[in-house]
Amino acid sequence: MKYDHILVRYGELTLKTKNRMMFVGKLKSRMERALNSTEAVVRANRDRAYIDLNGEDETQVINKIKHISGILSMSPVVKIEKSIDEMKEYAVKFANGFKKASTFKIEVKRADKNFPLKTHDIQQLLGTEVLTYEDHLIVDVRKPDYKLMVEVRFDAIYMYSDVVLGIGGLPLGTGGKALLMLSGGIDSPVAGFEIMKRGVEIEAIHFHSPPYTSEMSLDKVKKLIDIMSLKTGEHIKLHVIPFTDLQTTVHDHVPDNLSMTTTRRIMLTLAKRLATEIGAEAIVNGENLGQVASQTLTSMFAINEVTSMPVLRPLLTLEKNEIIKKAVEFETYETSILPYEDCCTIFKPKAPKTRPNLEKVKQFESKMDITEKLEIALKNHTIYTDEERNNEEFTGLL
Numbered sequence: 001m002k003y004d005h006i007l008v009r010y011g012e013l014t015l016k017t018k019n020r021m022m023f024v025g026k027l028k029s030r031m032e033r034a035l036n037s038t039e040a041v042v043r044a045n046r047d048r049a050y051i052d053l054n055g056e057d058e059t060q061v062i063n064k065i066k067h068i069s070g071i072l073s074m075s076p077v078v079k080i081e082k083s084i085d086e087m088k089e090y091a092v093k094f095a096n097g098f099k100k101a102s103t104f105k106i107e108v109k110r111a112d113k114n115f116p117l118k119t120h121d122i123q124q125l126l127g128t129e130v131l132t133y134e135d136h137l138i139v140d141v142r143k144p145d146y147k148l149m150v151e152v153r154f155d156a157i158y159m160y161s162d163v164v165l166g167i168g169g170l171p172l173g174t175g176g177k178a179l180l181m182l183s184g185g186i187d188s189p190v191a192g193f194e195i196m197k198r199g200v201e202i203e204a205i206h207f208h209s210p211p212y213t214s215e216m217s218l219d220k221v222k223k224l225i226d227i228m229s230l231k232t233g234e235h236i237k238l239h240v241i242p243f244t245d246l247q248t249t250v251h252d253h254v255p256d257n258l259s260m261t262t263t264r265r266i267m268l269t270l271a272k273r274l275a276t277e278i279g280a281e282a283i284v285n286g287e288n289l290g291q292v293a294s295q296t297l298t299s300m301f302a303i304n305e306v307t308s309m310p311v312l313r314p315l316l317t318l319e320k321n322e323i324i325k326k327a328v329e330f331e332t333y334e335t336s337i338l339p340y341e342d343c344c345t346i347f348k349p350k351a352p353k354t355r356p357n358l359e360k361v362k363q364f365e366s367k368m369d370i371t372e373k374l375e376i377a378l379k380n381h382t383i384y385t386d387e388e389r390n391n392e393e394f395t396g397l398l
């Protein structure tokens with residue numbers, strides 16, 4: 001079948017009556033950005049969008065937009081004139097692509113009530129036409145192998161038989177901005193995707209402790225940002241914070257079993273500072289209740305005490321295998337499992353407290369003065385985006 005348009009159905013936008021056009025506008029510009037290297041043209045209205053393929057391949061166009069949040073589903077469609085003959089001709093063309101001896105159903109939506117044939121008449125007419133030319137097919141209205149959808153709208157008739165699911169959610173940029181704490185592990189990239197699905201833009205922060213953590217481990221985190229950027233059509237910024245000095249200071253002043261708590265408190269303090277600087281209203285991390293010592297409620301309480309900024313934990317209650325499934329889906333899994341060390345694994349205490357006492361932690365912390373070190377870490381931080389890598393690759397070609 002030669003398709004000429006993609007029909008895009010919106011997700012939860014339907015709920016947002018007041019801000020509807022703002023949501024649609026954001027979604028339209030996301031699609032346009034994802035398709036800017038193609039000839040395809042996006043036309044978005046209140047209820048749905050049509051992408052005029054202009055000769056582009058429908059599968060490639062769908063692949064470029066299917067990870068955009070706010071899209072419920074997509075269908076390659078043919079747009080035809082409001083003529084009964086054309087409808088018949090295309091019904092047979094569609095049926096021609098159905099497997100031998102399979103079952104089908106014709107479903108009609110008639111938005112234009114002035115169209116001369118009624119819904120039931122169109123169904124009958126097209127069903128008969130298909131069976132005349134493709135007599136191996138069988139009609140089954142309950143559980144058909146194929147559905148041929150015919151939408152009679154005011155401007156034209158649209159016909160399709162495939163529905164490709166999108167990721168749903170809300171268009172990016174409609175939910176403000178958050179700062180993602182990105183390690184090289186499996187969880188935090190997934191947490192980032194989940195929060196972006198709710199329309200929240202993100203920048204990321206990573207704590208790097210050279211020479212304890214290698215260039216390779218930093219490169220792994222950059223690669224994760226590249227994947228996340230590619231998938232969402234964003235150029236996500238990664239802020240890399242030099243963390244060695246702070247981490248060794250903690251190591252020297254705080255007993256081993258509480259050092260994890262203090263390290264996390266410092267990370268969160270820095271994250272909050274950066275979040276405020278970049279205009280983010282929340283911090284996101286990949287924590288999961290009960291997964292490790294730093295992720296018990298008591299630990300979270302002690303760590304969270306350094307800030308009143310909301311700390312969002314989209315993976316809090318998921319099972320590990322559910323998180324892994326999502327990481328595979330988002331295509332970050334293969335990179336996340338590369339064996340490079342993270343700053344937290346290098347300095348990992350032998351027996352971290354699962355119920356750290358906040359007062360004790362504060363007592364030890366009061367003996368180390370890190371005010372200046374915090375400023376230095378923030379001042380010396382570097383920024384990376386996937387554009388940089390693309391530029392490097394481009395320069396490499398010259």
Ligand code: ATP
Binds near residue numbers: 187189208286343344
């Ligand atoms: P992940 O798979 O995301 O590393 P995890 O289950 O291994 O998570 P931890 O290593 O305890 O858990 O980290 C908990 C969260 O703290 C991470 O999900 C991440 O958000 C944040 N985090 C840990 N290490 C770093 C780091 N080096 N830089 C930035 N954030 C970090």
Ligand code: MG
Binds near residue numbers: 183184185342344
């Ligand atoms: Mg980790």
